[in-house]
Amino acid sequence: MKINFIDLQAQYKKYEKEINSEVLEVFASAQFIGGEKLNSLEKNLAVYTGAKHAIGCSSGTDALLLALMALDIGVGDEVITTPFTFIATAEVVALLGAKSVFVDIDEESYNIDPSKIEAAITKKTKAIIPVSLYGQCADMEAINSIAKKYSITVIEDACQSFGATYRGKKSCNLSTISCTSFFPSKPLGAYGDGGAIFTDNDELSAKMRMLLNHGQNERYKHKYIGINGRLDAVQAAILNVKLKHFEEEVRLRDEIGSRYSDLLEDADVITPKIADGNTSVYAQYSIRVKDREAMVEKLSKLGVPTAVHYPLPLHMQEAFKDLGYSVGDFPISEIVSKEIMSLPMSAYLSEAEQDFVVQAIKG
Numbered sequence: 235m236k237i238n239f240i241d242l243q244a245q246y247k248k249y250e251k252e253i254n255s256e257v258l259e260v261f262a263s264a265q266f267i268g269g270e271k272l273n274s275l276e277k278n279l280a281v282y283t284g285a286k287h288a289i290g291c292s293s294g295t296d297a298l299l300l301a302l303m304a305l306d307i308g309v310g311d312e313v314i315t316t317p318f319t320f321i322a323t324a325e326v327v328a329l330l331g332a333k334s335v336f337v338d339i340d341e342e343s344y345n346i347d348p349s350k351i352e353a354a355i356t357k358k359t360k361a362i363i364p365v366s367l368y369g370q371c372a373d374m375e376a377i378n379s380i381a382k383k384y385s386i387t388v389i390e391d392a393c394q395s396f397g398a399t400y401r402g403k404k405s406c407n408l409s410t411i412s413c414t415s416f417f418p419s420k421p422l423g424a425y426g427d428g429g430a431i432f433t434d435n436d437e438l439s440a441k442m443r444m445l446l447n448h449g450q451n452e453r454y455k456h457k458y459i460g461i462n463g464r465l466d467a468v469q470a471a472i473l474n475v476k477l478k479h480f481e482e483e484v485r486l487r488d489e490i491g492s493r494y495s496d497l498l499e500d501a502d503v504i505t506p507k508i509a510d511g512n513t514s515v516y517a518q519y520s521i522r523v524k525d526r527e528a529m530v531e532k533l534s535k536l537g538v539p540t541a542v543h544y545p546l547p548l549h550m551q552e553a554f555k556d557l558g559y560s561v562g563d564f565p566i567s568e569i570v571s572k573e574i575m576s577l578p579m580s581a582y583l584s585e586a587e588q589d590f591v592v593q594a595i596k597g
């Protein structure tokens with residue numbers, strides 16, 4: 235059996251007619267940047283999440299960058315985040331000349347441990363970026379209440395959690411600013427790069443809209459130094475089609491994720507723990523195994539692709555050596571990064587494929 239890690243072709247086949255017709259409309263209109271497709275996507279994203287403003291942009295990375303720029307974060311400022319994430323979360327902090335201050339993760343959720351945040355706050359702390367990893371939201375209420383006490387802004391890195399819910403509310407509507415990614419393999423994926431920023435704050439929204447278009451408030455009048463961070467109309471058109479079917483995909487992902495956990499209950503692995511009141515979109519279905527190398531090799535021989543998110547925590551990356559951290563500083567991130575591995579996951583993973591993966595793990 236040949237199993238895809240993420241089956242994007244099956245998804246395309248399902249929506250092929252709709253996607254083709256939407257994309258051809260963009261080609262015929264020659265409205266490639268901005269326009270109706272983007273406006274309509276932004277409206278639909280706001281309705282879906284419940285956030286007042288949704289702003290399409292060029293990627294999840296740029297969404298995070300624009301959020302920090304809108305808050306005037308730069309040299310001399312500190313931003314608290316987790317070392318157990320994709321590099322983009324902390325990369326944008328460094329690009330602006332600010333400093334990432336890492337806080338270890340919780341061993342059950344793999345998200346930032348709120349009980350360790352206060353000890354990391356200094357006079358220089360301007361923002362906290364909790365990452366809603368693998369599709370489950372961080373403990374946003376606990377984080378928001380700490381942030382409020384110290385007048386710090388919270389930016390949810392929701393690049394993996396679009397569609398997830400936290401205590402009945404949607405990810406991307408849980409903090410002052412939220413950022414998501416439409417990278418093709420994310421739960422809601424475009425056919426290229428893309429992202430979005432969410433906020434209820436009118437001023438921040440207006441500022442981020444300008445920043446992503448070279449800081450323009452009107453054509454060739456520049457209020458800020460910005461970037462070219464726009465989402466193009468072709469991606470917006472594709473995302474609009476996929477968003478229509480997204481709730482159904484979220485349901486399927488939830489079913490498949492829960493089924494993995496049931497089937498793996500008696501296996502010698504640690505399955506994801508979804509906190510009461512949360513739903514996960516399983517951007518990754520990640521398990522922990524004692525001997526990862528052996529497991530990856532065993533599965534690979536049977537034709538089961540796997541991936542590791544992420545093998546080296548950020549405090550141990552060469553790119554962040556100037557932050558001055560050492561091995562041992564974040565023990566939970568370090569142990570999880572040695573044991574974690576992700577299994578094939580998508581809304582179109584069949585039961586037969588899933589049974590095959592599970593048998594391969596147990597065999």
Ligand SMILES: *Cc1c(COP(=O)(O)O)cnc(C)c1O
Pocket residue numbers: 293294295296319320322323365391393394414415416417427428429
């Ligand atoms: C994918 C991802 C990003 C970056 O998104 P891009 O669209 O690839 O730039 C940032 N943070 C996390 C946690 C991600 O998974």
